Amino acid sequence: MSVDFDRRGFLKAFAAVSGSLAMPSFVARAADSIANLVEGAIPQYESWKDIYRNQWSWDKVVRSTHHLNCWTQAHCAWDVYVKDGLVFREEQAGEYEQVNAALPDFNPRGCQKGGCFSHRMYDDTRITHPLRRVGPRGSGKWERVSWDEALDDIADTYLDVTVEEGTDRTVWDLGPGIDLGVSSAAQGRFSMLTQSIGLDMDGEIGDSRRGTLETFGKIQFERSADDYFNSDLILFWGGNPVQTQIPQAHFYIGAKYRGTRIISIAPDMNPSATKADLWISLRPGTDGALALGVCHLIVEQGKVKEDFVIEQTDLPLLVRSDTDEFLHQGDLQEGGRDDHFVLWDLVSDSAQIAPFRSLKLEALKPQLDARKTVRLKDGQEIEVRTAFSRLRERLQAYTPAAVAEICGVSEKMVQRLTDEITRAKAVSSIAQTTMCKFYHGNLMERSVAMIFSLTGNMGRKGAGFAGFPLLTPDGGDKFQLTPSMKEAKNVFAALEPMITKRLADGDSMEMIVLDLGHLMTEPGNPLIRLPVWTSGTLFWQVHGGINEHSKDPELAEKWNLKLKRPIYSYLEEALDKKWQPLHPPANHEPRIMISMVSNVMKRMRGSEKLLEVLWPKLKKIVVMDWRINSTGRYADYILPVAPWYERTSLKWVTPLSPYLTTTDAATKPLGESRSDWGVVVMLAKHIQKRARVRGITTVKSPQGLDVHLHTLYDDLTMQGEFKEDDDDKVAKAIYDLSETHKKQSWEETKKKGFARFEQLPHEPSSIGNMCDFPEDDTIVPLTYHVRDKVPWPTATRRIQFYIDHPFYRELDEALPRYKAPPKMGGDYPLMMTGGKTRWSIHSTWRDSELMLRLHRPDPAILISIQDAKSRGIEDGDWVRVFNDVGSFNARAQVTPSMRPGQSLMFHAWENYQFPGKGNMNSVSPSPLNPVELAGGHPHLKAGVLMGQASMYDRDTRIDIVKIPARAKA
Incomplete structure (x- = not known):
């Protein structure tokens, strides 16, 4: 019969029938998780079919x-169906308009993770009220407390720490789930007002793209996915898009039908390799050697696009043979500038200053391959050579025979890859964040980027090296920084004189905006008050004890790191010279950690060390989440955050899918859950209340800024304009402040669920795309540089391959070269590589019952048939994975797709999913790479999401032994 029921009755009905009827998993889970939240009569059903029938009606x-880090596939609009205040299901919204008739559209968008979130948000892991630890940290003993009780206690601890020790002792552990929207607005305003510290996780999670920064002066640039349809050749090199870009994959596969060739370059036969026209299997970690072998052939066979190289790159610039540094105008004449570089002009047959304000060469005709003598201003004559001359010499070592020996590919394959690239009119790449997770990943990226530059495949349709794909509305920064909405439009007014002067001096707007990102790592700026960000890598290394291995003076030799001195001496030099940001400094111990959209105990390489070193220093550990993850298990408080269907927001996306995507609250937050914005605002309210009760007013930050604790809530909410339940108002304010979206109102965009970006955001994490955003065509990054001749944001203002920083010269990395993967963890026969899992977005779905049904539910390590056979291991056996650093237990997944000597662990397994002691991060020590600590340089400096030290796991060395199933625990 037909049953008419309200929300409470609906939930009670589920609870009543869940134990006796064969029902959808969603129904059972919803009943188990939330039946205790409702009261009332239980409707009667004639059969379980009634529940199915009612599932197909909605209110x-x-x-x-x-709103989490889907990253390269971010993000997708969904229809969320609601009945009696409960989310039933979600479906993909297939309404993305076709850009033009010659291009495929962006429909459909979505993946299996998004398709089950209605189940995930109601499963057994959901928490709906604040929890306080009552046993030792990690004991799993909790008690339910009220919001007031929890926040008063946290506020009092915060006030004690801030007044007695400093504003920089409170640290925000910000994970990959930051939205750069409403949630980030809360944390950003709190950090700006209190000068507490936000951890930049980009390098720490291995996404730093250091080699991209070294080459281009930035990392954020990528094309729209439909522009790959314009490529003649796509290189899947450092990426596995069929697995990790599910909504985008049809663009790459569809391009094949119009004649595009795909080459997959990867050790293993991954899902993307199965779709390629050619798969080149090379030894893990040798990508740089293969790329340099291709560059060798391009140069030796005369296939260099010289016009492009001479105009766009630093290769025609002169380098001194006596110092191995670039020749500057200041070397040649009194009053000359050190940021003006020199080339050899064939027209005048003399040294001339390279163009500064533009890449246009005008009447100059630079010589690409030159060795000359010049007279310095002091009368001394010295030899100089072009960077290209030095490069040609370096490339001599990378013959096809030498590369074949290093990479395990044939000489003919090196030549074939070169021929494929040089024959194509438009070559593009899929390069995600695989290479930068190798210790020498920066060298790999520089080498691959060189192929694209030597062949002129940059800044035009269908052609280009892929950077870090990121787009975000440019209203978020204004909202975070402004005292009030009346002042929001002019929040950067104090910077106008500086901006005007820099533009007049020849800097580009991109350079200026990127420097605003650098300022966020330098608190106390006299012109503008900013949130404080610092290197997550260095925070965990120094304050968390992860640097234990880096302190070993013999480590470089034991692990074959190819260093000239102990690692720690490089770190000490970088910190002493303030080349890298570390807040609080090494002598200021952190006292409070608030984890927001993060899970550091799961993702941190060697995370057990944090419990030993960092945790005893912390007086309060607060985790904001909707479930108890690996980090939450060791927290003092768990504050229940409403998941995405229960709040309104907007967030960053990527140029691959250039659509701002929104969430509209489908239901009210379950139980006592609050949004991230609401939690942070309520914390500010309690800090203000307790400060006034205790007579606390204003304190000074370490840099001398005033922090008004007694008005924190008033200031954060702009005098009550944006209170704790005002997520929608905040989202609208950010949207309205953005110059990137003007054609649709906020209400129209929220209803539709998405809006195409209309112009380049003038915002540090997005401006690097440097291109137009046409309504009826593809997005082609870097065209402002290549087409319009705007200088690149590097020291030389060109795509830069020669880096004359002392660290690079000391370690013979001034030019790209190949360095063998180190033996991180000890001299063991297997290299443990990794990859993004198909079945989760970071750890969010890793213990989801539905996702676990779609693959092997235990943590598994993939190994080759040969390696398994030699160890007596069969598919499905429990094995112990170990090295000198640690060990963990996992299932063996024996596969023909792995090369002998390679093993692979897909990411995101929660620590508690591993039986026994240890987890996959226990064997990854991740020592620092000195060149990533370099600073005091025009473009090798820390900024938001780039220029900071990284952590690595892809070249961890291990061995594997079979263990009896009984012994795994």
């Missing part, structure tokens, strides 16, 4: 999405 449909 409303809301457009929403999942």
